[in-house]
Amino acid sequence: MTLTFTRGDFPADFQFGTATSSYQIEGHAQGGAGRTHWDDFAATPGNVDRAENGALACDHYNRWEEDLDLVKNAGFDCYRFSTSWARVLPEGRGTPNPEGLDFYDRLVDGMLERGLKPCATLYHWELPSPLADLGGWRNADMPEWFADYTHVIMEKIGDRTYSVAPINEPWCVGWLSHFMGQHAPGLRDIRATARAMHHVMKSHGCAIQVMRDLGVKNLGAVCNFEYAQPCDDTPEAAKAAKLYDSYYNRFFIEAIFKGSYPEDVLEGLGPHMPQGWQDDFEFIQQPLDWVGLNYYTRKLIGPNSGPWPSHEERPGPLPKTTMGWEIYPDGLHHFLTWVAKNYTGDLPLYVTENGMSAGTKDTTGGTPDPERIDYLNQHVAKVKQAISEGVTVKGYFIWSLMDNYEWALGYDKRFGLVHVDFETLSRTPKASYQALATALSRA
Numbered sequence: 001m002t003l004t005f006t007r008g009d010f011p012a013d014f015q016f017g018t019a020t021s022s023y024q025i026e027g028h029a030q031g032g033a034g035r036t037h038w039d040d041f042a043a044t045p046g047n048v049d050r051a052e053n054g055a056l057a058c059d060h061y062n063r064w065e066e067d068l069d070l071v072k073n074a075g076f077d078c079y080r081f082s083t084s085w086a087r088v089l090p091e092g093r094g095t096p097n098p099e100g101l102d103f104y105d106r107l108v109d110g111m112l113e114r115g116l117k118p119c120a121t122l123y124h125w126e127l128p129s130p131l132a133d134l135g136g137w138r139n140a141d142m143p144e145w146f147a148d149y150t151h152v153i154m155e156k157i158g159d160r161t162y163s164v165a166p167i168n169e170p171w172c173v174g175w176l177s178h179f180m181g182q183h184a185p186g187l188r189d190i191r192a193t194a195r196a197m198h199h200v201m202k203s204h205g206c207a208i209q210v211m212r213d214l215g216v217k218n219l220g221a222v223c224n225f226e227y228a229q230p231c232d233d234t235p236e237a238a239k240a241a242k243l244y245d246s247y248y249n250r251f252f253i254e255a256i257f258k259g260s261y262p263e264d265v266l267e268g269l270g271p272h273m274p275q276g277w278q279d280d281f282e283f284i285q286q287p288l289d290w291v292g293l294n295y296y297t298r299k300l301i302g303p304n305s306g307p308w309p310s311h312e313e314r315p316g317p318l319p320k321t322t323m324g325w326e327i328y329p330d331g332l333h334h335f336l337t338w339v340a341k342n343y344t345g346d347l348p349l350y351v352t353e354n355g356m357s358a359g360t361k362d363t364t365g366g367t368p369d370p371e372r373i374d375y376l377n378q379h380v381a382k383v384k385q386a387i388s389e390g391v392t393v394k395g396y397f398i399w400s401l402m403d404n405y406e407w408a409l410g411y412d413k414r415f416g417l418v419h420v421d422f423e424t425l426s427r428t429p430k431a432s433y434q435a436l437a438t439a440l441s442r443a
């Protein structure tokens with residue numbers, strides 16, 4: 001199986017990249033990093049499969065040069081990585097960890113030496129435990145603490161980053177982690193959710209302000225999107241899917257570009273929002289240079305008789321990845337055109353994550369991954385379509401460079417272009433990696 005696109009099918013300034021995140025690959029027990037709420041979540045029975053954590057992960061902390069060589073040798077232009085708050089500031093505030101700052105300093109230089117553009121994300125979910133003790137994202141001081149952290153890390157590397165986004169996937173930080181309880185801190189609490197969703201947005205805006213003041217260039221936001229479809233043609237199912245779409249897909253981007261939250265979400269969250277939230281849009285609405293979309297799947301939604309939001313996911317009929325996620329490339333085309341039309345206009349858009357899990361923890365290096373090549377073909381075709389229709393898509397990043405710690409599902413879900421043997425930590429490029437190297441070398 002081969003890739004059906006080449007670099008030459010895209011405009012000359014179109015960028016290809018691959019993405020990772022700090023806790024998922026670095027090995028967080030090393031280099032003086034502080035404890036995070038993911039360490040605590042994973043240490044609590046029942047939260048994470050096999051109670052796996054990111055203490056060692058892919059040992060990228062020691063193997064980063066080999067990993068950057070892999071990014072370069074695939075022919076990528078950009079590398080999207082994240083910096084860990086707890087590695088930079090082990091207590092969340094106060095004294096920085098010099099080893100942590102040096103690590104990101106070397107990493108960014110390593111990218112530049114290899115001709116790769118460093119695309120940084122400042123928070124990909126590893127909240128320092130001392131801040132979790134204070135309520136984490138529920139605490140109204142979070143925007144200030146996040147702004148301070150942003151200052152510390154960007155003062156060190158912000159002169160060399162190509163692009164920066166403060167927070168990866170606000171929906172996951174707010175809803176998945178505080179309403180559904182599936183990610184750290186594992187809460188199922190509507191009041192915590194309302195506060196987290198708002199404080200995340202305010203923190204995003206404050207971090208953008210800090211970086212503008214520091215003169216850091218090319219600042220954006222990375223949101224995730226899931227195509228929400230009614231499970232049948234009843235009005236109840238239509239309403240259920242619309243509400244899902246509102247809190248998943250609209251809440252964050254609407255805050256940034258329109259200065260409001262969707263009405264139907266406020267019907268549920270309104271009574272639980274932090275005091276004075278209406279006055280915070282002046283922070284949240286900082287102008288951006290680009291927007292990143294992370295896209296994987298669609299969901300079928302139907303009503304139920306529970307409390308608000310009174311709906312649930314229903315099983316869908318489409319082929320699925322080993323995450324159980326339906327493969328639905330049309331959703332990517334939908335969101336690229338929908339975001340441009342309703343929110344961003346001509347602002348550059350990037351697909352900052354797209355990819356699939358295939359195989360299990362036991363899958364050995366050298367096992368072919370034709371399903372991933374097929375997935376990439378189908379989704380890249382939708383990016384091409386959106387560009388041909390006039391949407392300013394400027395880049396496409398594959399999740400992920402290598403197999404890594406897939407959060408509550410541990411090391412069983414393999415998203416990598418490169419296989420990682422979690423016993424020996426050796427890296428083996430998969431067929432999809434080889435196919436990409438070929439596709440990206442063709443003008």
Ligand code: FCB
Pocket residue numbers: 021024168169172224294353399406407415
């Ligand atoms: C996204 C996350 C990323 C990874 C992929 C599969 O939501 O940003 O860390 O877990 O899903």
